[in-house]
Amino acid sequence: MDPYKYRPSSAYNAPFMTTNAGAPVYNNESALTVGPRGPILLEDYHLVEKIANFTRERMPERIVHARGASAKGFFEVTHDVSNLTCADFLRAPGVQTPVIVRFSTVIHERGSPETIRDPRGFAVKFYTREGNFDIVGNNFPVFFIRDGIQFPDVIHAFKPNPKSHIQEYWRVLDFLSFHPESMLTFAWLFDDVGVPQDYRHMEGFGVHTFTLVNKAGKVTFVKFHWKPTCGVKSMLEEEAIRVGGTNHSHATQDLYESIASGNYPEWKLYIQTLDPADEDKFDFDILDTTQIWPEDLIPLHPVGRLVLNRNIDNFFAENEQLAMNPAHTVPGIHYSDDKMLQARLFAYSDTHRYRIGVNYLQLPVNAPKCAHHNNHYDGCMNFTHRDEEIDYFPSRYDTVRHAEKFPIPAKIIHGKRERCTIPKEDNFTQAGVRYRSWAPDRYKTGL
Ligand code: HEM
Secondary structure, eight states: OOTTTOOOOTTOOOSSOBOTTOOBOSOSSSOOBSTTTSOBOTTOHHHHHHHHHHHTOOOOOOSSSOSEEEEEEEEEEOSOOTTTOOOGGGSSTTOEEEEEEEEEESSSOTTOOTTSSSOEEEEEEEEETTEEEEEEEESSSOOSOSOGGGHHHHHHHHSOOTTTOOOOHHHHHHHHTTOGGGHHHHHHHTSGGGSBSSSTTOOEEOOSOEEEEOTTOOEEEEEEEEEETTOOOBOOHHHHHHHHHHOTTHHHHHHHHHHHTTOOOEEEEEEEEEOGGGTTSSSSOTTOTTSOOOTTTSOOEEEEEEEEEEEOSOHIIIIISOOOOTTOOOTTEEOOOOHHHHHHHHHHHHHHHHHTOTTGGGSTTTSOSSOOOOSOOOSTTOOOOOOOSOOSSSOTTOOOOOOOOOOOOOOOOOOOOOOOOOSOOOOSHHHHHHHHHSOHHHHHHTO
16 A cells, blocks of 8 residues: 555545544544653543544454455346346346455354365345345355254354364264264365365355246246356365465455456356256255255356456455345345255344344445335434434325335245154265265375
C-alpha cells in the first residue's frame, strides 16, 4: 500500500482525530495524567473509549469454518436452464449477478494454518433481484454423516480434545468407526485433495440434493458443482508442512494477490438433474449426503461461470460478519427432504443471531441488494430508521401486499413419526470404487 495515497475510508469524514461521539482529540498518544509521571485520570474519556473499543474488537468466531477468506465478483449464466427453474437470476444466458464467496477450513480456529488436512468450505452468496441465494458447500461432494442430529458429535470428534486442546485422530477414528457411512468422505479427506494447494485450485459442491421448480411447477432434483478453470491442485504432506511452516495464511494471500494482479479466479457451474419419478431407480438414496450421484449415470450440465474480480475492502466487515445460510433460497430453488439439509435450515440463522446479533441481515455484506420489507424490527444494533406508522399486516393504510405467488414442490408427504436411519444404506460401494480408482502405487501403499 502506498501510504501517501491512503485516505481514511468512508466510515469517517473528519480530517482530524475525534472520539466516537465526534469530539476533537488533540492528543492521541499521551494519556491524561496528573503531572508528567502521575497516575491516569478516569476522566480521560478518550483513553477509556479507545481501550474499551479495542478490548471488544473480536466477535465470537464461527463454531466451524472459523478460518476463511472472501472475495467478490459475479456469476454469469452461460446456458439456458429456464425450462428447469423460474429463478430470475438464471432466466437467460448473459444475465450477471453480483456475488461474494467465502472459502474456509472447517475444524480449527480463526488463526490456524491453511495447510491442514481438512475439508474446505466453498460458500457463494448471490445477490439476486429476488433476494439472496446462498450455496453453502464444501470442496468434497459428500459429507461424513447423513443425519443432522449427529453434526455436533462429528465436529466434536474432529475438534481438539477438550482436556488438552490437541486434535487427536483416535477420537476421530473412534467416532467414525460407528459410522460406516463416513467411508467415502474419509477417502476424500485422506486422498491428495485433503490438502488443496490453495482456494483457487479446488472444486466446490452444494453436496445436498436441492429442488428446482419451473414456472409450471414442475420439480427437478439437482446437485450443484463448481469446477475451477485453472484445474484442481493439491499439496502432498511434505509440501504442506513447508508451506504452512513459512506462511500460515498462504491461501488467503494467494486469493488476494491473484485478484489484485488481475489473475481472476474462475469456476464453471454445472448441475446434475434428476426427475423425481426416477428417485428410486438407484442402489443408493438420492437424498443421502454420504453418497455422490455417479456422473456416468447422471451427467453434468453446464449452467454458468463465477468470476472473482474484486478483493474485499475490509476483512472484518466482509469476512467475519458475513453470514452464509443454506436456508437462503429464491423462487425456483427449493430444499429437499435430506435430513442434513433440513437440520442446516435451522442452524445458520440461529448461530448468526448469536454470533453477529439479531440484526445481522442489516449489515451491508448480508443485506439483500433488492427492495425488501417486513415488520420484524428494532432489537440490538438496529440501524434502520423506520419512518412509518403501520407496523402490522394487513392494513388499509399500507400499500405493501403479499408478493406474487411462486410455485413450490407440491408433493404430498406422509409417514409415521420415527427416529431411524434411511432404509437404503449403501455404505461401502462408492467408497470402494473411489479407492480402486487411485493410481496402483498409491493403491498398494494406501496413500
Ligand atoms: C458454517 C452448522 C453441515 C458447509 C457453519 C456454521 C454452523 C454450521 C453453525 C457457522 C456459521 C457461521 O457462524 O456463520 C452446520 C450443521 C450442519 C452443517 C448443523 C449439519 C446439520 C454442513 C455441510 C456443509 C457445510 C454438510 C457442506 C455442504 C458449511 C460452510 C460453512 C459452514 C461452507 C462456512 C460458511 C462461511 O464461509 O461463512 N455450519 N453445518 N455445513 N458450514 Fe455447516
